[in-house]
Amino acid sequence: MTDALDTAxxxxxxxxxxxxxxxxxxxxxxxxxxxxxxxxxxxxxxxxDIALELKTSRSWREVGLLMGVTGARAEQISKGK
Structure with missing residues (x-):
């Protein structure tokens, strides 16, 4: 997918x-x-939307770990920041 985007x-x-x-x-x-x-x-x-979906059964810390960011950053992402 990334290669196609780079090519475009x-x-x-x-x-x-x-x-x-x-x-x-x-x-x-x-x-x-x-x-x-x-x-x-x-x-x-x-x-x-993905961050919020992941949050349904996890803490922000866990969501952050899954996303490769801190829990605080995951929460910010969920708010569109």
Missing amino acids: IDEALQSLADIDDPVERYQVSRRIRTSIESGSAALKQTQA
Whole structure:
């Protein structure tokens, strides 16, 4: 999955390099950035949902251990921070 994402980002950046007109290149870069930011917000919400799902039968410390963060950080993630 990560390789596919890295490839997609590399291809998007290459497509920008192929655009000669700086105004057009800016407009396309803006659309790409908007898409990435939208995806980032969706991923942040997904991570919050996962943290809350893990919490149903565990302490924040246990959730943090499973997620590879501290318990306090796991709780922050659950709140979308």
